Amino acid sequence: MLNKLDYSYNDEISIIHRINPVIKLFGLFIYVLICLLKYNNYLFIANLSFIFLLMLLSNVNILRNFKLVWKFKFIILIMYVVMYHYQMSIADINIIVFKFIFFLVYLSVIYYTTTKEEIGIGLSKIVNIFNLIGIDLRKIASFFTNIITSVICFFDTLGDTLISGEIKGNVYTHSNIIDKYKLYVRYFKKVYKSSKDKMKKRKNDMKYKLYNDNIKKRYKYGKKLGIYDYLFILINIGFIVFYILKVR
Amino acid sequence: MEIVFNKLSYVENKMSSSPKNYLDNVSLEIKQGSIIGFIGENISIIGKLLMVIKRPSKGELKLDNIVVKRTSHINNINLLRKKMAFMIDDNFNFITDNVKSEIETVMKNYNYHTKDVNKHIVDSLKIVGLSEDYLDRDPNELSYTEKKKVNLACMLSYNPEVIILENFEKGLIARERTYFKNLFLKLKNKFNKTIILLTKDITFMFGIVDNLNVINNAKIVISGDADTFYENKLYKYIEMPKIVEFTKYVQEQGHNILEYVDIKELIKEIYRNVK
Numbered sequence: 001m002l003n004k005l006d007y008s009y010n011d012e013i014s015i016i017h018r019i020n021p022v023i024k025l026f027g028l029f030i031y032v033l034i035c036l037l038k039y040n041n042y043l044f045i046a047n048l049s050f051i052f053l054l055m056l057l058s059n060v061n062i063l064r065n066f067k068l069v070w071k072f073k074f075i076i077l078i079m080y081v082v083m084y085h086y087q088m089s090i091a092d093i094n095i096i097v098f099k100f101i102f103f104l105v106y107l108s109v110i111y112y113t114t115t116k117e118e119i120g121i122g123l124s125k126i127v128n129i130f131n132l133i134g135i136d137l138r139k140i141a142s143f144f145t146n147i148i149t150s151v152i153c154f155f156d157t158l159g160d161t162l163i164s165g166e167i168k169g170n171v172y173t174h175s176n177i178i179d180k181y182k183l184y185v186r187y188f189k190k191v192y193k194s195s196k197d198k199m200k201k202r203k204n205d206m207k208y209k210l211y212n213d214n215i216k217k218r219y220k221y222g223k224k225l226g227i228y229d230y231l232f233i234l235i236n237i238g239f240i241v242f243y244i245l246k247v248r
Numbered sequence: 249m250e251i252v253f254n255k256l257s258y259v260e261n262k263m264s265s266s267p268k269n270y271l272d273n274v275s276l277e278i279k280q281g282s283i284i285g286f287i288g289e290n291i292s293i294i295g296k297l298l299m300v301i302k303r304p305s306k307g308e309l310k311l312d313n314i315v316v317k318r319t320s321h322i323n324n325i326n327l328l329r330k331k332m333a334f335m336i337d338d339n340f341n342f343i344t345d346n347v348k349s350e351i352e353t354v355m356k357n358y359n360y361h362t363k364d365v366n367k368h369i370v371d372s373l374k375i376v377g378l379s380e381d382y383l384d385r386d387p388n389e390l391s392y393t394e395k396k397k398v399n400l401a402c403m404l405s406y407n408p409e410v411i412i413l414e415n416f417e418k419g420l421i422a423r424e425r426t427y428f429k430n431l432f433l434k435l436k437n438k439f440n441k442t443i444i445l446l447t448k449d450i451t452f453m454f455g456i457v458d459n460l461n462v463i464n465n466a467k468i469v470i471s472g473d474a475d476t477f478y479e480n481k482l483y484k485y486i487e488m489p490k491i492v493e494f495t496k497y498v499q500e501q502g503h504n505i506l507e508y509v510d511i512k513e514l515i516k517e518i519y520r521n522v523k
Contacts, residue, residue: 048401061261086392089356108374147271157341160341161340161341161343163301163336163339164336164340164341164342164343165341165343166299166301166355167299167301167329167333167334167335167355167359168343168353168402169329169330169353169356169406170327170343170357171325171359173301173325174322186343187343190342190388191341194341194388230266235448
């Protein structure tokens, strides 16, 4: 069963928590970009070290960052099998899998150190760059925050239903992957309906509290960029510069 | 079923900057055929530990002959869980579309067989004060109290030895509280069931519990029988109920009055002493 701090914002005091969400998402974007570009040993190791550093500085239990990876264990296994089937070399397979694993870890670090509202605002600011038809930024932020909240609500309800089912004899924690999969399929419809109802209630609550998109949203640690934000940007730009000069 | 907590501790988020200590070095023994009350903070964890949904961080939990430790392996967990039933407050997620199939599913999951299943389901509902009309209703559409009763019916349907109830009194009207208190006494006396009440309302435990445990800062600070209700040390940790407050006030005024936990008995006593 889930711990309350798993897959949710961990309210700690750390450098990573203070970094602006847009910059954190920019860092993730750079990582994905480097993963897709031509492979280089030094760049790859530097990237992984950077992610490790982020993990250490975030004050979140390191093992918690790998929990998302553990959830993807079967997908990783399938990746191995498929790539092996296409006669790729073991080294190449390992590199691709490691890139994927550290993408998940990076995602976890961002998720554990940023509130869902901040991720919403961060994503909306990035999307706003490509906003050609002039949709209000606050509406985009609201849209992203709602999506993130719906996903969290779904998994919360699933967790509650699994505990409830466990008590009623539908064993989850002590069962194998096939039984777990069967339980997911069985619960999906109910959990979806239940989480949808919860979101409706949330919408009503927000309505009665006179909440609307025009309310100004603020970052938890303020809008101003600090030294660590600039350092974060510099390191990421450094990766790109290294790629252009040495690898390309 | 005999339950033994042996130096049991449970900590959540141990590695974080704010670890949450639920139980700290708790040793306790619960005998079959008794009603045990727990009052205090974060007591829901006791139910989760007993149902082996959560594992102890330190120490061990003995459930009959099975020892539950942090890493111990349990073969066929449902055989153990069959002996227990746990109702979590505010978590009534029903998987099926009607009350009948919900109870039927629980019986099936726990491999409980009876000659007349339909009669057994109706009886389970009747015990908790619901009529046959509820059989075809969607449990997710019921009210909070009705959901609670359907959940209790599910629990009673497979005849567990230990019944664990978290904040059961919440949302019940006075008549229903009395009904369920009598039901628990009946289950204990007639069917030798163990009932564990995890609650925040001490008045619900009045007159029914054999043993009361107060948990404060993850430790059992007070453990005693029904007479504990009139001990002053208990009210360092919880609010004093009106009946106790009244009796103590009257005693302080120099009147000789017995310590009652039932309001009706107290009123009778007052009538007897009025001159």
